[in-house]
Amino acid sequence: MKSSKLLIIASFFSIYVIWGSTYLLNKIAITEMPPLLLGAVRFGIAGVLILLIAKLLNQPLKISKRQLLNVSIAGFLFLVYGNGVFVWALRYVDSGFAALLASTQPLFVLFLLRLIDGKKMQRQSIIGVVLGLVGMYLLVSQEKIATSEGMILGIFMIFSCVLSWSYGSVFVSKANLPKNFFVSTGYQMAIASVLLFFWSQIFGENTEVLFTITPKVQLSIVALIIFGGIVAFTAFNYLLKVISPEKVATSAYVNPVIALLLGWYFLDEKLTTQSIIASIILLTGVYFITSRKRVAKTKVTSSQKT
Template structure:
């Protein structure tokens, strides 16, 4: 096996397993650390490390005023709302269940492209949308969910986060941003960290919790920073350069499977028969959407999103 093939395999492992595990890691950490503060710590550390890497690679960190504005908007859509609120919702929703809801992002992107650009949907996309909507209905219409007020709020907020991330994907595909993805990502994460810390204080989150967090939470945050935010994202951008976007986007329906298994194994999250059937239908719908003959030039950023 040559070096490039090995690198591709390792990169796919990163976007499949590492991103799939971020739901579990966030679920563990948010039990002790307030969600907005947690996201601020994670993205602040990752952003600074990524910018340092860019500097070591001798990439220019200079950006224009327009790029700064666009980076702020992207950081808000992806990381402040798209991730910060998502982590908050994990207080009420199982990590595997949340991952399944997040997998509907390609469906949201299709709707937005249709609404904003008037792009027509292909036959496979229409089938995928129908399956996705039906699978989502089966998933959220279960009796045990309908009777849980916190669960309903959590689901609603997660879907709003998916919408925010989806619009961010469309926005980034058109916006003027730094050409180097390390520079772009580093600034987005750093800016988002400041915004998240601001809103954390507005909502009066207890910042002193960082002093009393357990070793398990510390390790979860460290893994989110190093593997979830730096390694997996770097692997994702590498794959976009050497592999077709269709194949890279398969993470959208692999991540939930990983998250479901990890949530069941480590957190004893329960899986109902209806959830399993809904998952199969929903992920089949995502497959139809991401495997259509000609994927849009607008690259769909992954939902993980977390």
């Protein structure tokens, strides 16, 4: 029982701190690595390792043509566009600020479910949406954003990535995918790696930098692969099996706080009073949205455990 509690604590540390630190790690990595090439390397290695883990766990790697198509679509929405373009946008946006923008995903999912499935919003969801919109407005209306070169473009692209990730979440909830999480994620990462490398070459990214990156960037990439990908992902799935889904969902409003603090401490990113107020309002809105889905999340989780 004691070891189980320690494992739960370690898993929460993983999805809170490790996932929250990926914004910082990506920001460090793209100082020397082109963003699309970074994604290709990161997801290629992580995908192969995850598929090896699945094989060691005696999970069948064979999938149907329909499942292959679906994991390809999911890989594009989540990792090629949702992550690859997001990391590209970090060239123009602070890591902590980007994490706050990414925390609006539950709001986007809510709107998509309303458009696609016609689901009515509960009162608690409406409160969350209003707070989320107010928080977003306060974030992006700051004077420094309008005067910073590339900042508006970066913010727009991040929101498009959040939309892609959100649609991916809705798509995955309905799609025929491999039942095992490792198999599904491994294929998504492997396919995304190939696509990212292809687009990396189309946009003329220099692959020779792989041989000249500094130890600091190398460590960032290794951390993204091992901790940001495999460890945190495994911890996330473990928690979904032993802890209620709404508690696991708290990572949606803890990650941005971790990212803000790490960006401020390690990269000297500035925290304005307006950003702090906006983040509190925005994350409160996210809390209202995520906490109202207890029944729905339980149903989704139970189907994914198999």
